[in-house]
Amino acid sequence: MTSTHGTTKTAGPEVGPTPPEQTAATGQNGDGPQIQAVRRRVRDLLPAEVVVTDHARLRTYECDGLANYRVTPALVVLADSVDQVATVIRICAEERVPFVARGSGTGLSGGALPRADGVLIVMSRMRAIREVAPEDQRAVVEPGVVNLDVTKAAAPHGYYYAPDPSSQQICSIGGNLAENSGGAHCLKYGFTANHVTGAEFVAPDGSVVQLGGRAPDAPGYDLLGTVIGSEGTLGIATAVTVRLTRKPEDVVTVLAGFESTDDAGAATSAIIGAGVVPAAIEMMDALAIEAAEAAVHCSYPDGAGAVLVVELDGPTDEVRQEFDEVERHCREHGAFAFRVAMDDVERALIWRGRKSAFAAVGRISPDYIVQDGVIPRTALPKVLRAIAELSSSSGVRVANVFHAGDGNLHPLVLFDDSRAGQGEAAEEVSGKILDLCIEAGGSITGEHGVGVDKSAYMPRMFTDDDLDTMQMVRCAFDPDNIANPGKIFPTPRLCGEVPGRHRGEHPLAKSGVAEIF
Amino acid sequence: MAVDAGTTAVTSLAAACDDVREATDADAVDAVQPGFVVRPGSTEETTGVLRVAAERGLAVVARGAGTKLTWGTPPERVGLMLDLTRMAAVLDHAAGDLVAVAQAGCPIAHLQRTLAASGQRLAIDETLPGSTLGGGIATNSSGPRRMLNGTFRDLMIGTTVVRADGVIAKSGGRVVKNVAGYDLGKLMTGSFGTLGVVTDAVFRLHPLPAASGVLSADIRDSGILAAMVRAIVHSDVVPTAVEVDWSAAGGRIAVLLEGTEAGVAGRTAAARELLARAGPAEVDVDVLEQLPRWWGRYPDGVLLKLSCALSGVERVLREAAALGVAVRGSAGVGVLYGGIPVDADVTGAVTALRATCTASGGSLVVLDAPAAVKSTVDVWGPVSALELMRAVKRQFDPHRLLAPGRFVGGI
Numbered sequence: 001m002t003s004t005h006g007t008t009k010t011a012g013p014e015v016g017p018t019p020p021e022q023t024a025a026t027g028q029n030g031d032g033p034q035i036q037a038v039r040r041r042v043r044d045l046l047p048a049e050v051v052v053t054d055h056a057r058l059r060t061y062e063c064d065g066l067a068n069y070r071v072t073p074a075l076v077v078l079a080d081s082v083d084q085v086a087t088v089i090r091i092c093a094e095e096r097v098p099f100v101a102r103g104s105g106t107g108l109s110g111g112a113l114p115r116a117d118g119v120l121i122v123m124s125r126m127r128a129i130r131e132v133a134p135e136d137q138r139a140v141v142e143p144g145v146v147n148l149d150v151t152k153a154a155a156p157h158g159y160y161y162a163p164d165p166s167s168q169q170i171c172s173i174g175g176n177l178a179e180n181s182g183g184a185h186c187l188k189y190g191f192t193a194n195h196v197t198g199a200e201f202v203a204p205d206g207s208v209v210q211l212g213g214r215a216p217d218a219p220g221y222d223l224l225g226t227v228i229g230s231e232g233t234l235g236i237a238t239a240v241t242v243r244l245t246r247k248p249e250d251v252v253t254v255l256a257g258f259e260s261t262d263d264a265g266a267a268t269s270a271i272i273g274a275g276v277v278p279a280a281i282e283m284m285d286a287l288a289i290e291a292a293e294a295a296v297h298c299s300y301p302d303g304a305g306a307v308l309v310v311e312l313d314g315p316t317d318e319v320r321q322e323f324d325e326v327e328r329h330c331r332e333h334g335a336f337a338f339r340v341a342m343d344d345v346e347r348a349l350i351w352r353g354r355k356s357a358f359a360a361v362g363r364i365s366p367d368y369i370v371q372d373g374v375i376p377r378t379a380l381p382k383v384l385r386a387i388a389e390l391s392s393s394s395g396v397r398v399a400n401v402f403h404a405g406d407g408n409l410h411p412l413v414l415f416d417d418s419r420a421g422q423g424e425a426a427e428e429v430s431g432k433i434l435d436l437c438i439e440a441g442g443s444i445t446g447e448h449g450v451g452v453d454k455s456a457y458m459p460r461m462f463t464d465d466d467l468d469t470m471q472m473v474r475c476a477f478d479p480d481n482i483a484n485p486g487k488i489f490p491t492p493r494l495c496g497e498v499p500g501r502h503r504g505e506h507p508l509a510k511s512g513v514a515e516i517f
Numbered sequence: 518m519a520v521d522a523g524t525t526a527v528t529s530l531a532a533a534c535d536d537v538r539e540a541t542d543a544d545a546v547d548a549v550q551p552g553f554v555v556r557p558g559s560t561e562e563t564t565g566v567l568r569v570a571a572e573r574g575l576a577v578v579a580r581g582a583g584t585k586l587t588w589g590t591p592p593e594r595v596g597l598m599l600d601l602t603r604m605a606a607v608l609d610h611a612a613g614d615l616v617a618v619a620q621a622g623c624p625i626a627h628l629q630r631t632l633a634a635s636g637q638r639l640a641i642d643e644t645l646p647g648s649t650l651g652g653g654i655a656t657n658s659s660g661p662r663r664m665l666n667g668t669f670r671d672l673m674i675g676t677t678v679v680r681a682d683g684v685i686a687k688s689g690g691r692v693v694k695n696v697a698g699y700d701l702g703k704l705m706t707g708s709f710g711t712l713g714v715v716t717d718a719v720f721r722l723h724p725l726p727a728a729s730g731v732l733s734a735d736i737r738d739s740g741i742l743a744a745m746v747r748a749i750v751h752s753d754v755v756p757t758a759v760e761v762d763w764s765a766a767g768g769r770i771a772v773l774l775e776g777t778e779a780g781v782a783g784r785t786a787a788a789r790e791l792l793a794r795a796g797p798a799e800v801d802v803d804v805l806e807q808l809p810r811w812w813g814r815y816p817d818g819v820l821l822k823l824s825c826a827l828s829g830v831e832r833v834l835r836e837a838a839a840l841g842v843a844v845r846g847s848a849g850v851g852v853l854y855g856g857i858p859v860d861a862d863v864t865g866a867v868t869a870l871r872a873t874c875t876a877s878g879g880s881l882v883v884l885d886a887p888a889a890v891k892s893t894v895d896v897w898g899p900v901s902a903l904e905l906m907r908a909v910k911r912q913f914d915p916h917r918l919l920a921p922g923r924f925v926g927g928i
Contacts, residue, residue, distance in 0.1 A: 135747075136826040136827045158751070190671065211901070215824035215851050215852075221704055222657075223704075246752075272613070314755055317780040318780030322777065406692070407692055407694070441691045443690050445695070445697050449696055450697055462697075466686050469684065469701065470688065472909075476909040476911070
């Protein structure tokens with residue numbers, strides 16, 4: 001299966017039964033009277049160049065980074081301004097047509113999967129950095145701005161933008177906000193939610209509101225914190241105020257080779273237990289190392305059953321002392337190789353193996369699924385052993401690459417879809433890995449989001465009451481369920497009577513998809 | 518009739534929780550006296566009590582130690598005081614995972630003592646003696662250490678909430694990295710008990726620092742004070758907190774550095790140099806043995822919370838002093854607390870300072886004042902996205918039973 005518009009084979013699992021275009025989650029009628037009305041009204045009000053109706057061009061937006069889910073949107077709007085976004089959403093609200101926001105399209109859970117009966121609002125043309133204010137430790141950027149470009153703009157002032165998802169060279173701030181993106185360094189610095197203080201936001205009725213601001217602690221409910229990570233189901237941010245972080249005085253990156261993941265896991269626990277909070281602790285197992293070696297020749301230690309990449313940053317004196325602790329704990333837990341990057345070139349080489357791991361696995365397996373489960377750090381050895389048992393009993397190979405510091409696993413489940421039954425077997429192993437994470441007290445997703453990909457797993461982690469309560473928030477923002485419907489929640493909650501907006505039986509109730517609470 | 522109805526309510530409440538009594542004057546919330554006080558011992562009992570309250574239309578105000586009961590606007594009515602102090606346990610401390618679970622009624626100090634035994638802490642300051650986690654979450658109260666570590670909204674990773682209709686809902690979990698579902702904890706944080714009752718929560722912890730260093734300088738000129746704040750904030754010394762104490766008579770800055778022994782020694786020296794260079798030669802920068810007495814304490818009088826962009830701190834300090842408002846707080850993040858003498862022109866000072874804060878991207882909230890004063894000022898000030906907030910309230914509490922009137926816009 002090839003992918004489109006810049007997403008690579010590595011960007012998403014290419015597995016299993018491709019879901020049909022026409023499901024409850026993706027919309028059923030691409031050309032009903034409502035979408036026709038939206039198309040006409042949008043064309044009337046917006047410049048022709050921002051409205052895409054040509055089928056071939058519409059198809060280029062059929063998927064995000066999770067390329068095995070594909071739906072051609074009924075209409076695409078390449079928004080240039082908050083006014084255009086608000087106009088389109090207002091029309092969608094009036095016609096009760098769903099809309100989906102899309103940034104750079106790098107998401108790994110199908111969060112930006114279009115609706116066949118809806119509008120895809122593409123935000124990537126809104127890419128102005130409106131202001132860099134180092135004196136306030138803030139920048140104000142449009143949602144289409146690429147994550148790394150915020151750091152580049154802040155760098156001359158000695159600042160950077162801390163969240164650094166591995167796609168940071170292409171992913172957008174708007175998408176980061178929707179997904180509450182993290183990155184390798186969120187162990188120490190936290191997630192998007194900890195680094196965004198304000199947003200201009202278009203609610204699903206088309207109204208434009210300011211959430212949060214430049215100063216902390218705006219009075220009222222923390223709607224901003226609620227919107228961050230809501231995967232586009234509560235509305236669309238059209239400008240984002242981000243917190244800039246002071247660049248650390250010093251950075252030290254080390255690579256340690258171990259005989260087993262058990263040893264590497266024990267070293268991780270010992271480092272954290274000693275009171276050291278590194279900027280990042282990443283682990284790779286033998287299969288992942290083998291793939292990375294083959295792909296980028298990263299010269300990881302020969303014969304290692306696991307490697308740890310540990311990065312320390314902060315004031316020089318602090319980093320030096322923490323480095324001693326890290327080295328001691330690695331050696332005490334059996335590290336047979338311990339390499340320190342002396343400069344940025346060596347640091348890049350150490351990271352190269354880790355960052356190439358997903359792509360590299362493509363060299364040793366034609367297809368694979370990336371999982372994103374999270375477990376409490378102390379459960380690492382137990383869960384890794386369970387994954388190994390699962391792998392050997394099923395015959396499905398699993399390569400492990402993960403953020404060891406915060407227990408965020410990215411098992412890569414390998415298979416060959418050209419061979420009968422392998423896709424299904426991989427899907428089953430993948431699902432069982434998520435069950436292991438839930439049993440260990442963890443989560444089904446640490447950073448990729450639920451999207452369409454994991455909504456079916458939500459009931460394994462949350463009760464009906466939990467999910468119902470979350471959807472009360474959605475009902476407050478989006479009573480007609482038009483903002484990215486079909487994502488996150490396996491069963492939509494109908495929001496009851498909305499005065500003055502009643503239009504007969506809700507289509508979801510009619511088709512038996514949704515329940516009225 | 519009233520007595521009969523009361524008796525029946527007591528009976529139903531007693532069936533849900535055996536710790537029920539009639540309220541007295543001492544239980545008043547901002548001069549509004551509840552009918553009953555109920556002390557549930559568990560999330561399940563809380564559910565039962567809230568169900569009874571919902572059936573009978575009793576308005577509910579939750580309390581912990583009661584240190585911030587007079588914050589916000591007074592509730593319109595209080596049928597039931599939900600006293601959470603029986604739910605005071607640390608339920609779990611997974612030291613290896615740097616995670617703790619505690620009940621809402623647990624005093625912050627008690628949690629800290631428990632965690633300290635394993636060399637860890639919740640990086641949240643106890644801003645009022647005895648205050649509980651639940652009260653801190655409800656008000657999103659924060660102290661000096663927020664500069665490095667954030668507030669409840671940043672450190673709470675899982676939440677158990679009992680809704681107005683008695684339904685229990687959880688969000689988040691026991692792992693720091695988790696993006697599954699909406700983060701209801703964020704919505705509850707700072708909601709003043711108007712959306713649900715948080716009964717327990719999971720927190721991300723930090724190691725206790727091995728060493729700390731404190732610097733302080735007395736200053737007369739707000740310009741010098743602001744220059745010193747800037748010198749530290751835009752430096753590499755990674756301060757845990759940068760606090761100021763300021764009034765018309767002048768004031769002081771204090772800087773807290775935490776970390777390893779060697780690191781703190783070096784950074785304290787570097788910070789001292791930065792402070793000295795930012796001010797004139799005659800200003801002494803002292804290394805203190807401990808935190809100064811004013812550290813993390815709210816000023817006296819009508820209590821204001823002032824927020825502004827960092828570049829606005831100097832102007833806020835200057836204008837506050839000119840208005841006779843004493844200010845303390847986290848100048849390093851733009852969150853300050855003002856105290857207006859109760860006999861001063863509170864309305865005038867609030868209006869003028871609010872304009873200054875707003876012009877600088879922030880806000881002013883009157884946190885605590887005598888009821889007579891609150892009735893004459895706009896306590897919350899302008900709030901953006903208020904209609905969305907009302908919509909959230911309607912979903913969670915359609916009958917306005919949870920702390921009605923205590924929050925923004927009469928929510």
